[in-house]
Amino acid sequence: MSETFRALRLHKTDAAPEAKFEDLSLEDLMPGDVTVRVEHSTINFKDGLAITGRSPIVRTWPLIPGIDFAGVVETSDNADFRPGDRVVLNGWGVGEGHHGGYAGKARVKGDWLVKLPDGLTSAQVMAIGTAGYTSMLCVLGLERQGVTPDRGDILVTGAAGGVGSVAIALLARLGYRVVASSRRVATEADYLTGLGAAEVIDAAEFQGPARMLGKERWAGAVDCVGSHTLANVISQTRYGGAVAACGLAQGMDLPGSVAPFILRGVTLAGIDSVMRPKPDRIEAWGRLAKDLDLGLLATMTSHAKLEDLPRLAGEILAGQVRGRVVIDL
Numbered sequence: 620m621s622e623t624f625r626a627l628r629l630h631k632t633d634a635a636p637e638a639k640f641e642d643l644s645l646e647d648l649m650p651g652d653v654t655v656r657v658e659h660s661t662i663n664f665k666d667g668l669a670i671t672g673r674s675p676i677v678r679t680w681p682l683i684p685g686i687d688f689a690g691v692v693e694t695s696d697n698a699d700f701r702p703g704d705r706v707v708l709n710g711w712g713v714g715e716g717h718h719g720g721y722a723g724k725a726r727v728k729g730d731w732l733v734k735l736p737d738g739l740t741s742a743q744v745m746a747i748g749t750a751g752y753t754s755m756l757c758v759l760g761l762e763r764q765g766v767t768p769d770r771g772d773i774l775v776t777g778a779a780g781g782v783g784s785v786a787i788a789l790l791a792r793l794g795y796r797v798v799a800s801s802r803r804v805a806t807e808a809d810y811l812t813g814l815g816a817a818e819v820i821d822a823a824e825f826q827g828p829a830r831m832l833g834k835e836r837w838a839g840a841v842d843c844v845g846s847h848t849l850a851n852v853i854s855q856t857r858y859g860g861a862v863a864a865c866g867l868a869q870g871m872d873l874p875g876s877v878a879p880f881i882l883r884g885v886t887l888a889g890i891d892s893v894m895r896p897k898p899d900r901i902e903a904w905g906r907l908a909k910d911l912d913l914g915l916l917a918t919m920t921s922h923a924k925l926e927d928l929p930r931l932a933g934e935i936l937a938g939q940v941r942g943r944v945v946i947d948l
Contacts, residue, residue: 621645624723625948627670627925631680635672638929643683649718651726652696655706658741660688660720660946661748662923662931663781664868669714670932678716686713687749688720689741690948697729705735707904709749710893721925723948733900736908745945746920747907750781753892755903755910757782757841757863758789760888764839764861768794771838771857776800776822776848777868779807784814784919784942785911786841791815792912798837800825800848802938810941814915825851831876832883837862844868850875858883865890868938919943 621644628643629636645654668674669684677684692704700706711731713719718726735744761773773790777783778799790797792815799816801807808819822844829850835857842849843866853862853875864887879885895903919942923931927946934940 625925626683626722627685627928628681628683629670629677636670636677638670640926643722645724645726648724648726651728653692653700653706653729653732654694654724654726655688655690655708655732656693657688657690657720657723657725657948659690659745659948660685661745661750662928662935662940662944662946663687663749664866664935666714666928667932667935670929671936673936676715682714683718683720683722684714685720685722685946686710686715687745688725689735689744690725693724695729700729700732705741706732707735707741707744708732709752709900710895712893721928721946730897733897733904736904739908742945742947743913743916746916746943747785747911748781748943749892750943751785751907751911752900752903753865753890754782754785754789754841755907756890756892756895756899757786757865758793759903759906760863760890761839761841761861764886764888765859766839766861768796770860772796772798772836774798774800774837774840774852775816775843776825776840776852777843777866778811778816778819779803779941780843780868780938781940781943782843782865783841785916787811787814787816788912788915788919789910790841792910807941810919813918822848827851829854829875831878835883839863842866846870846872847874849873853879853885853887856883856885859885861886861888863888863890865892916943920945922947
């Protein structure tokens with residue numbers, strides 16, 4: 620009989636998905652040329668949507684959710700990987716249409732995997748996770764648009780969340796003056812300044828309808844929120860600035876104006892982390908290993924178990940999860 624492992628698996632019902640903790644075997648996994656012993660995963664906003672059913676994220680039933688994981692290769696028919704290699708996976712539809720990281724084992728295409736950078740453990744890589752990897756892609760996006768530390772302040776919205784927290788730590792270490800926007804200024808200001816934010820402001824400033832052109836405030840921004848917040852940020856971005864947009868916590872709409880783009884030359888840089896080409900992934904993980912303060916990473920990280928995921932799913936959608944949560948498999 621095949622070895623079994625613990626997993627969280629979602630089953631379709633007429634209402635919300637039913638999350639069950641089950642003992643599965645390799646025969647329950649989907650096709651792939653690399654099998655990984657999963658050591659750690661994490662929880663992201665998209666995982667919260669999948670587990671609660673608040674949005675039609677899941678495309679295959681039943682499904683093991685978890686859009687990323689880190690662990691050790693056990694078997695491989697892919698020339699790029701051998702047993703014993705330490706690997707990380709982010710995106711590629713894993714946890715949506717292909718079994719994901721909330722299980723002791725995962726079988727995936729080797730082309731979806733990246734080898735862990737030297738100096739990072741699987742727990743640290745999942746403390747970074749898709750959120751931190753996305754943060755690094757945002758930083759790279761701003762750099763490619765010529766947004767350097769001497770250009771002025773960088774705004775980070777949704778600052779206390781996973782993407783925002785890592786973005787602040789990265790940007791501050793790279794020499795940028797970071798302004799953090801949060802709905803929870805009273806409770807999170809010390810946390811955010813501890814990560815490197817020079818200033819913390821209330822997210823309520825960005826909630827209402829945006830002007831066509833607001834006062835120029837930001838050389839660049841990392842937006843994790845979307846909707847009115849993103850429209851306001853764009854309207855306040857300085858001439859020649861750039862906004863890296865990676866989130867939709869407030870909504871998928873963009874109720875703004877073309878004026879910042881055609882009158883101020885502002886660039887809106889869309890950041891996709893799911894289907895990102897492998898060279899970009901390798902570059903981002905290499906930069907994270909070099910540019911992220913692992914001491915600060917530890918201060919924004921908590922640990923949880925597989926059984927905590929249904930609770931955490933609701934909390935992350937409600938904006939009640941601070942920083943990063945590592946799921947210990």
